[in-house]
Amino acid sequence: MASIKDRIRKLLGRNVKQQQTNGLASTHSNAVAQQQQPIVQHDGPSDSQQKTVQTQNREPIDDELKRVIAGLAINNNNALFLLQADARTPYYPPNPSSTGTKLSVNVSIPLGAPGSSITATIPQIAGGRIWFSIGAPLVFAVNPGPGLVEPSIFNPQDPNINTNFGFSEFTFNSSQLFVNISYVDFVGPPIALTLTDTSNATQHVSGMPANGLQTVANALVAQTQKDTRRWSSLIVNTSSGSNAAQLLRILSPNSGILLNPTWFQPYWQPYVDQVYTHYTSQPLTVNTQASFGNVSGEVNSQSNSLNLGAGGMFQKPTAADIFGCNTGPFATGQNSETNTIIPRLAAAFNRSTLLLTNSIPDGEQVSQYYTNPITNHYARIVHAANLDGKGYAFPYDDVVPDGGVPQEGALFSYSPALLTVAVGGNGAYAA
Known part of the structure; x- marks a missing residue:
C-alpha cells in the first residue's frame, strides 16, 4: 500500500x-x-x-x-x-x-x-x-x-x-x-x-x-521442483465436506513469510552477498526521481553496509525485508532522501537487476527483470500470467x-x- x-x-x-x-x-x-x-x-x-x-x-x-x-x-x-x-x-x-x-x-x-x-x-x-x-x-x-x-x-x-x-x-x-x-x-x-x-x-x-490462478499455481510448482524453495507452499486450497480440494488463492511470498517466518529465510543470502561484494569496488547510482537527483555510494570494506551519504546507510536485507519492502534497510523514517531511495533499491532487489547495471532504475530494462536464478519468482510468474x-x-x-x-x-x-x-x-x- x-x-x-x-x-x-x-x-x-x-x-x-x-x-x-x-x-x-x-x-x-x-x-x-x-x-x-x-x-x-x-x-x-x-x-x-x-x-x-x-x-x-x-x-x-x-x-x-x-x-x-x-x-x-x-x-x-x-x-x-x-x-x-x-x-x-x-x-x-x-x-x-x-x-x-x-x-x-x-x-x-x-x-x-x-x-x-x-x-x-x-x-x-x-x-x-x-x-x-x-x-x-x-x-x-x-x-x-x-x-x-x-x-x-x-x-x-x-x-x-x-x-x-x-x-x-x-x-x-x-x-x-x-x-x-x-x-x-x-x-x-x-x-x-x-x-x-x-x-x-x-x-x-x-x-x-x-x-x-491455475497458471500461476502450475508455474510455482515447477519453480519449486527446480530450486526446492517454498514457492508451491504459497498455493492455498480449500475443500468442502467430501468434495475434492479446490484452488482458492495464492499467497505472495511476503504473506507466506508473515504466516510462516522461516519460509525463504536463507533464500536471498547468496544474491545479497554478491551484490554487496560487487559494490565494494564500484559505486551504485540511484536516481531518486525526486529533487535529490542521482545519489551514489559504495559498500564499506566489511561488505555489510551500502553508504549512500545523506541518503543513508543500507545494511544487508533479509528475505523478509526484500519481499515485504518495509523492514530492515527498507523501513521508511524521517529522512526524506532515504525514503526516495528505498523503493528503487527494494525494487532492484526483487527484480534482481543489481548485478546487471550500476544505475537504478535508469539502467534497467524490463527484459532484464527476474532473469537471475535468485529472484522474486512469484512476481515473475504473476506478471507472465497477466495478459498485458x-x-x-x-x-x-x-x-x-x-x-x-x-x-x-x-x-x-x-x-x-x-x-x-x-x-x-x-x-x-x-x-
Whole structure:
C-alpha cells in the first residue's frame, strides 16, 4: 500500500489543471462462468460529490457473486464509508464500544442475473476498495475508531478465510481517479479495469485470463521442483465436506513469510552477498526521481553496509525485508532522501537487476527483470500470467526508469467519465 499511496501523492503533485470528475466506478461480473463483457452505461453525476453508474451483467452466472464498496468519504470528514446493498444508500458505521462489532446494515451488493442492471451512487473516496466474493457474501466488522475489519487471509478464524474473494483499489477525489489491481498480498479472482475519460480516451488493464490462478499455481510448482524453495507452499486450497480440494488463492511470498517466518529465510543470502561484494569496488547510482537527483555510494570494506551519504546507510536485507519492502534497510523514517531511495533499491532487489547495471532504475530494462536464478519468482510468474503483464506483484512494483514501461497495472485520469471493473477473466484483453 505504501507504494500506491506514494504514486497517488506524486500524481496529485503534478502541475496540471484539476477538473471535476464526471463518474466513478462500475462493475461487471461473471466469476464462476468465467465469461466477461464489460458493457456498462453511465448515468451521469448526481452532484459534485457523488456519482452514479449503471452496471449491467450480460453473461450467465453459475454461482452467486457479490461486491462491497468501502473507503473514507473525503467530503464527510474522511468518515468510514460503505455502500448499502441497494447500491445507493451510504452507510457510515458508528463508533462501537467493542472490537469486532457486526455491521448493522447489509452492505453486500448482488450483481444480479444475466442482463440485470445496478446503479451505484458513490461519493469521493480515499483508500477505497471494491471487494468481490464468489459463492458467499463477505463478512465485515467494525472496531473502535471506527475502523473497518476487512476480510483477512492471515487469520484462520476469519469468517471469510474459505471464501473466494479479491478486490480492486482506488482513490477518487476532485482531482482524479486512480485505480489498480493488486497481487501484493495474494492472487484471487481475475479482475480487469477499463477507464474512459471525458474525451472518450480509454485506458485498460487486462488482468489474468479465466485460468490465470491455475497458471500461476502450475508455474510455482515447477519453480519449486527446480530450486526446492517454498514457492508451491504459497498455493492455498480449500475443500468442502467430501468434495475434492479446490484452488482458492495464492499467497505472495511476503504473506507466506508473515504466516510462516522461516519460509525463504536463507533464500536471498547468496544474491545479497554478491551484490554487496560487487559494490565494494564500484559505486551504485540511484536516481531518486525526486529533487535529490542521482545519489551514489559504495559498500564499506566489511561488505555489510551500502553508504549512500545523506541518503543513508543500507545494511544487508533479509528475505523478509526484500519481499515485504518495509523492514530492515527498507523501513521508511524521517529522512526524506532515504525514503526516495528505498523503493528503487527494494525494487532492484526483487527484480534482481543489481548485478546487471550500476544505475537504478535508469539502467534497467524490463527484459532484464527476474532473469537471475535468485529472484522474486512469484512476481515473475504473476506478471507472465497477466495478459498485458501488468499488476502490482510487490509493494514497489511501480518503480520504473524515467520514461519506462509501467508494470503495476494502475490507471488514472484527471477527467474520468467511467470506470468498468470486470471479474472473471474471459473477455479481458491485452491493451
